[in-house]
Amino acid sequence: MPTRAxxxxxxxxxxxxxxxxxxxxxxxxxxxxxxxxERSISAAARAMGMSYRRAWLLIDTMNRMFREPVVSAxxxxxxxxxxxxxxxxxxxxxxxxxxxxxxxxxxxxxxxxELVTALRSGYRPPESKSRTR
Amino acid sequence: MPTRAxxxxxxxxxxxxxxxxxxxxxxxxxxxxxxxxERSISAAARAMGMSYRRAWLLIDTMNRMFREPVVSAxxxxxxxxxxxxxxxxxxxxxxxxxxxxxxxxxxxxxxxxELVTALRSGYRPPESKSRTR
Numbered sequence: 001m002p003t004r005a006x007x008x009x010x011x012x013x014x015x016x017x018x019x020x021x022x023x024x025x026x027x028x029x030x031x032x033x034x035x036x037x038e039r040s041i042s043a044a045a046r047a048m049g050m051s052y053r054r055a056w057l058l059i060d061t062m063n064r065m066f067r068e069p070v071v072s073a074x075x076x077x078x079x080x081x082x083x084x085x086x087x088x089x090x091x092x093x094x095x096x097x098x099x100x101x102x103x104x105x106x107x108x109x110x111x112x113x114e115l116v117t118a119l120r121s122g123y124r125p126p127e128s129k130s131r132t133r
Numbered sequence: 134m135p136t137r138a139x140x141x142x143x144x145x146x147x148x149x150x151x152x153x154x155x156x157x158x159x160x161x162x163x164x165x166x167x168x169x170x171e172r173s174i175s176a177a178a179r180a181m182g183m184s185y186r187r188a189w190l191l192i193d194t195m196n197r198m199f200r201e202p203v204v205s206a207x208x209x210x211x212x213x214x215x216x217x218x219x220x221x222x223x224x225x226x227x228x229x230x231x232x233x234x235x236x237x238x239x240x241x242x243x244x245x246x247e248l249v250t251a252l253r254s255g256y257r258p259p260e261s262k263s264r265t266r
Binding site for chain 2: 009010011012013014015016017018019022024026064065066067068089093096097099100103104106107108111112114115116118119120
């Protein structure tokens with residue numbers, strides 16, 4: 001019996017763990033996307049609803065994780081914090097991750113469908129049966 | 134230049150969000166697997182290094198999320214807490230999730246490889262280039 005309100009599309013997220021503390025997931029990727037559009041770590045942090053410190057730590061982690069940095073900061077370029085730019089490698093990281101998400105979504109669609117039919121709400125997304133983002 | 138110690142295989146994790154608070158990820162699935170092998174929520178919680186309360190809450194969330202429960206508890210059957218059993222549906226949920234993980238791992242392997250080559254450690258897993266669990 002349905003007990004929940006509005007139907008929403010199921011979403012599939014990926015987390016890649018490379019060993020130790022090296023991991024990439026939806027939070028870090030969304031932060032990079034926010035930095036790319038805001039061109040500022042503090043503005044990206046605000047847009048994501050996280051503290052500047054947390055955003056900076058996540059970016060610093062990524063900058064140390066890979067051979068090349070994902071974000072280059074330019075102190076003093078913006079009023080409310082250093083302006084920042086996603087590097088070419090950072091853009092590639094985002095592209096690879098989002099493409100991996102799409103491929104995983106396609107390859108898992110039948111299984112996700114099967115789980116959706118088992119949900120108590122009995123929910124089916126309106127357009128496709130296994131939309132992923 | 135390599136700066137990290139022992140090479141480890143990259144691992145891909147899936148999280149499925151069905152809308153609202155309904156989500157399934159590696160933590161809940163590993164807990165179900167622990168309950169299946171321990172046949173006790175408290176023993177499974179210990180094996181997972183989490184509190185009994187947290188394990189119980191995660192299981193209760195899953196039992197409410199789907200039309201059928203994933204774990205049935207039998208109070209008083211064990212010395213140190215209720216003994217518990219993963220239901221047929223719970224076993225199916227674990228199978229579906231692990232199969233989705235394998236499919237996602239296969240479909241994302243080339244992308245994961247590309248990211249692994251970009252890691253600062255320059256690490257390559259010994260046997261296969263994109264082992265996932």
